[in-house]
Amino acid sequence: MDMITDATEVARHEAQRAVQNAKAKGGTPGGEYLTFRLGAEEYGIDILRVQEIRSYEQPTRIANAPAFIKGVVNLRGVIVPIVDLRLKLGCESAEYNTFTVVIVLNVRGRVVGAVVDSVSDVLELAPDAIKPAPELSSGQIDTSYITGIGSVAERMLILMDIEALMSSEEMGLMDAAAI
Known part of the structure; x- marks a missing residue:
């Protein structure tokens, strides 16, 4: 195992441990966020939606699925759809490397x-430390999933309502009855 892989594994395990600790403490509603990178931007999602963090593995492709739905994986007997947020949110590139991870989420029981x-x-x-999301008048920019902008020292985090994003009709991952 090389240095990069070792560092990635350490970071992944530390984040996983933090998720477990936050859940054990019950967390502060809306106050604790798992932060991640998509391109040059840093995002935050409610820690209580996170089930686990896994290394990226190639999913089984689903025919005729949108490009941002990479396919499905079998996670301990549960078939889990995999959404590439980089593609969904329009990042310039989506390279798969040793740092790429899958955040396993529990969204409305799915x-x-x-x-x-x-x-x-x-x-x-x-x-x-959380400011309201900017309102953009362009009809081409959907900011409905941005709940605010968090500031920590020199870092700015785009805070997302990951549940609303994943359960949106456009994603097609949830039944209309479940929403």
Whole structure:
């Protein structure tokens, strides 16, 4: 195992441990976020939606699925759809390397995987560290899944409502009755 792989594994295990600790403590509603990178941007999602973090493995492709749905994997007997957030959110490139991970989410009782460039850490954000999402008047930009912008030192985090994104009609992952 080379240095890069060792560092990736350490970061993945630390983030996984932080997720488990946050869930064990019950977490602060809306206050703890798993942060990850998509291209040059850093995003945050509610830690309580995260089930686990896994290394990326090639999923089984589903015919006629949108490009952002990479396919499905078998996760301990559960068939899990894998969504590449980089493609869904229009990142310039989506390279698969040793840092690429899948964040396994529990969204409205359904397990879904989200491919991201890398996982950063778990942060607790005070309410005063979160600013409202900017309102953009262009009809081409959908900001409905952005809940705010978090500021931590020099870092800016785009905070996402991952449940709303994954259960949107456009994604096609949830039954209309379940929403």
